[in-house]
Amino acid sequence: MTVDQSGLVVDVTIVERWRDSVPPRELGELLRTTANTALLERVTAQLAEGAPRPSGPAQPAAALGDAGGDPAGVVARGLKQELQHLLARFDTELEQYRAELTKAAQTPTTGVAANGVVSVSLGGNGFTAVELEPAWLHTARHTEIRVTVLSAFQDAQRRTAHAAIAPPASVARLVELGSDPQALLRALGLGG
Structure with missing residues (x-):
């Protein structure tokens, strides 16, 4: 799971043979935990770096x-x-x-992938649930899972x-x- 400077999920990695190490029924919980860990690491890194600089354009000196x-x-x-x-x-x-x-x-808010097979719930303490449709998960390729899961995470964060x-x-x-x-x-x- 990759998050950007502002804490938004920007990438999800699903390896081709993920089923060899993770039972499909546990993938949602693993994704939820991984996302929360990535957010915590991002916040920790920001605290170590010091206060963030304003992101908006500064008023030109001459304008003052x-x-x-x-x-x-x-x-x-x-x-x-x-x-x-x-x-x-x-x-x-x-x-x-x-x-x-x-x-x-x-x-609380919930984001859903466009095809409706993945939902991500977001609450006051981070991501609270990641749910994947079992029938879809059984047949989906790892690349399809990656794109669909990422879209649901981003939809949840966009809806906050x-x-x-x-x-x-x-x-x-x-x-x-x-x-x-x-x-x-x-x-x-x-x-x-």
């Missing part, structure tokens, strides 16, 4: 403006007012965002409610402003 070293100038005053306004809303909006994400993460929750405006803007510290300092009249 340059206070020309004058912290009392028009550009710096405007940015300070914006920062005060953002920080005043930040705690409340961040708490609401956390609550929405927590609720979404705890809402938290994937559609955007961060609040204050959080997004503060991340954007902090993405280029030198430009921020110039706009505040504190950098050269």
Whole structure:
């Protein structure tokens, strides 16, 4: 099982002779366990690497403006007012965002492969079930199983409610402003 930087399942490996080492009735549980292990390893690696950088495009330095070293100038005053306004809303909006994400993460969802023979359930603690139609599994080739299982995993992750929750405006803007510290300092009249 391979997951990308954001924790999405991007590949599943099913060897040609998988039936020699895994009874067909146990394949779903093995896939569920393997997917959860891959997610845990991805999270552990991210924690070891440090906090992830924002993935969105950073605002160009020129767009912030340059206070020309004058912290009392028009550009710096405007940015300070914006920062005060953002920080005043930040705690409340961040708490609401956390609550929405927590609720979404705890809402179970199920993804199904297009042909309906594989379903993957996702809950608050990762993948909770992988079910494969026994009659189909008995005759399916390993390559067909791989593609079908991958599509069900991806459908489950696509359906998760938290994937559609955007961060609040204050959080997004503060991340954007902090993405280029030198430009921020110039706009505040504190950098050269």
